[in-house]
Amino acid sequence: MSEQNKLLRKLPKIDLVLDNLENLLLERIPVAIVKSAIRETIDTFRVQILGGGHVKLPGSTKDWNDVFLKAIEKKNRPNLQRVINGTGVVIHTNLGRSLLGPESIKALQTAGAYFTNLEFDLSTGSRGSRYSLVEEIICDLTGAEAALVVNNNAAAVLLALNTLSFHKKTVVSRGQLVEIGGSFRIPDVMERSGALMVEVGATNRTHLVDYEKVIDEETALLLKVHTSNFRLIGFTSEVSASDLAVLGKQYQVPVMEDLGSGSLIDLAPWGLPKEPTVQEIVKAGVDVVTFSGDKLLGGPQAGIIVGKKDIIARIKSNPMNRALRIDKFTLASLEAVLREYYDFEQALQSVPTLSMLTNDAGNIKKKGQRILRRLGGAVKLRETIQLKPTVSRVGGGAMPEHGLDSWALVIRPGDTSASELERWFRGLTVPLILRIEDKQMIIDLRTILEDDIPLLIDILKNYLDKGQKN
Numbered sequence: 253m254s255e256q257n258k259l260l261r262k263l264p265k266i267d268l269v270l271d272n273l274e275n276l277l278l279e280r281i282p283v284a285i286v287k288s289a290i291r292e293t294i295d296t297f298r299v300q301i302l303g304g305g306h307v308k309l310p311g312s313t314k315d316w317n318d319v320f321l322k323a324i325e326k327k328n329r330p331n332l333q334r335v336i337n338g339t340g341v342v343i344h345t346n347l348g349r350s351l352l353g354p355e356s357i358k359a360l361q362t363a364g365a366y367f368t369n370l371e372f373d374l375s376t377g378s379r380g381s382r383y384s385l386v387e388e389i390i391c392d393l394t395g396a397e398a399a400l401v402v403n404n405n406a407a408a409v410l411l412a413l414n415t416l417s418f419h420k421k422t423v424v425s426r427g428q429l430v431e432i433g434g435s436f437r438i439p440d441v442m443e444r445s446g447a448l449m450v451e452v453g454a455t456n457r458t459h460l461v462d463y464e465k466v467i468d469e470e471t472a473l474l475l476k477v478h479t480s481n482f483r484l485i486g487f488t489s490e491v492s493a494s495d496l497a498v499l500g501k502q503y504q505v506p507v508m509e510d511l512g513s514g515s516l517i518d519l520a521p522w523g524l525p526k527e528p529t530v531q532e533i534v535k536a537g538v539d540v541v542t543f544s545g546d547k548l549l550g551g552p553q554a555g556i557i558v559g560k561k562d563i564i565a566r567i568k569s570n571p572m573n574r575a576l577r578i579d580k581f582t583l584a585s586l587e588a589v590l591r592e593y594y595d596f597e598q599a600l601q602s603v604p605t606l607s608m609l610t611n612d613a614g615n616i617k618k619k620g621q622r623i624l625r626r627l628g629g630a631v632k633l634r635e636t637i638q639l640k641p642t643v644s645r646v647g648g649g650a651m652p653e654h655g656l657d658s659w660a661l662v663i664r665p666g667d668t669s670a671s672e673l674e675r676w677f678r679g680l681t682v683p684l685i686l687r688i689e690d691k692q693m694i695i696d697l698r699t700i701l702e703d704d705i706p707l708l709i710d711i712l713k714n715y716l717d718k719g720q721k722n
């Protein structure tokens with residue numbers, strides 16, 4: 253018999269495995285999960301054997317059981333799980349972007365557990381509009397005449413372009429044909445929206461006359477895109493929102509700006525770069541502005557469209573709007589976040605994205621000292637974990653070149669490679685996601701939440717006690 257066949261014969265039968273595991277499965281796990289985890293585990297070994305490489309099968313029944321129990325436990329765990337963000341990237345798209353504060357979470361719970369007036373007008377007893385729940389608040393905060401919310405900002409851009417420029421020309425600067433990530437590219441989105449793109453200017457410089465020269469009867473829109481995730485430096489110039497708005501009025505062509513992040517607060521006093529706020533762009537006379545709910549605004553994933561009444565009305569009645577519409581959970585939490593902004597000082601405290609972004613390095617250092625104190629003063633600790641200055645990032649494609657002064661717990665990996673250790677921290681029950689720099693592991697404390705601290709301490713204690721082998 254070939255080596256391969258010998259190995260294949262050693263693979264256990266599912267029923268036998270089930271009998272063996274019977275007394276070990278203390279938790280009530282659905283039998284369908286148990287069976288398919290066992291089947292998948294055996295299949296993985298079979299594929300490896302048939303692949304012809306060297307395969308080391310578990311030896312004893314106990315070894316096999318351990319392998320199966322691990323697979324069952326993994327399959328029974330929710331796929332979406334909490335992680336600890338030690339990367340220092342505040343708006344981390346891969347880790348879920350913005351976190352919600354207590355008021356938003358309360359609103360989510362209510363929307364989930366109870367019937368609501370989502371589309372029911374309580375004053376008339378007849379059908380209402382879900383959009384009316386946040387429109388007035390958005391107008392109050394931004395100074396816009398009207399507003400609409402959709403699934404995300406990509407949807408907002410698509411919907412606005414489709415409404416205003418279907419089979420008609422949209423003029424846009426060559427310096428603003430950006431890719432946001434996740435394959436959202438302005439030229440591609442424009443094409444899908446049915447808008448005909450007319451590029452003007454050069455990559456580094458575009459002037460008002462460039463727009464003016466191409467305007468004709470088929471021009472439906474002048475588009476400005478905020479280049480949130482990259483910067484043009486050197487010999488550059490772009491046309492301001494207010495100049496473009498004046499030009500649009502002169503030729504009676506609407507002007508739109510995709511703002512991307514859409515901050516409602518100028519964070520410059522907290523040492524962040526000056527980003528145009530939504531209020532400023534509205535005031536500049538731009539007819540329609542789109543921005544994200546979960547970037548600098550710090551709310552749930554959403555796309556917010558604000559602007560002139562007639563334009564917003566046209567966008568609302570576009571049949572595509574139904575396909576991109578916002579769900580009740582998003583609306584509930586978005587309303588709660590927006591309400592925080594009626595008091596800016598309050599918002600800086602209660603909107604987690606804002607409080608993380610504006611937290612100063614001194615506070616973050618204190619957090620680190622607190623954690624180190626609670627870890628105790630073992631010699632081993634001082635050798636392996638140190639509190640050092642580092643630089644965090646805003647993330648979410650916002651303020652790309654700006655670093656935020658911060659503090660980190662820096663772990664020297666000793667005998668194990670940093671990448672191996674990174675994998676170990678990532679594989680924990682509550683995974684710790686960190687950065688590697690110069691072969692050291694950086695846990696940036698800016699994005700470590702108060703709730704994370706006890707867990708982080710346990711993780712680090714466990715690491716110091718037993719090393720990564722456990």
Ligand SMILES: *Cc1c(COP(=O)(O)O)cnc(C)c1O
Binds near residue numbers: 406436477513554648
């Ligand atoms: C982030 C961004 C988008 C996409 O927004 P989502 O809310 O992620 O869909 C579009 N345009 C700009 C300029 C952006 O920065």
